Amino acid sequence: MNHHSDSFETLHELAVQKMDDKAKVVAQTEANLTQASKQLEMLGEYRLDYIARLQARLKEGMSSAQCVNFQRFISTLEEALGQQRAIITQLGKQVEKEREAWFESRREVNSMQALIDRRKQEQLKIANRQEQKMNDEFAARAYFASRRQASGS
DSSP, rough: OOOHHHHHHHHHHHHHHHHHHHHHHHHHHHHHHHHHHHHHHHHHHHHHHHHHHHHHHHOOOOHHHHHHHHHHHHHHHHHHOOOOOOHHHHHHHHHHHHHHHHHHHHHHHHHHHHHHHHHHHHHHHHHHHHHHHHHHHHHHHHHHHHHHHHHOO
């Protein structure tokens, strides 16, 4: 291979590394989204549990101050749920952005690989033509040598 091909192979290897790095970012972002979704689910369950506690305490009887405290805490949980939903929305957008960046780097790697494969095929054709030319020359020399030998004997 010539220097140009070696440089192109190096660029291809760098592009593959870049694609692998982007795949890791996608995986990490997806893991963050999964974790945030689990946290949302836990907050929702905690909110429902707290509402059930409030209802049970209301049946038993409670002071208005305790009722207000329960309602404030439930309101705080609802705010946290809203914030967590916003985080999930943002992470979902980030996952899509990172996936698109990975797809783009994969397209780049595939294009480079196609060029490398095409160059290798061209080099193989050239090598095959040179080999065929050498074989033809060898056969021609052998033929003429045998004719000279046959006519000279």
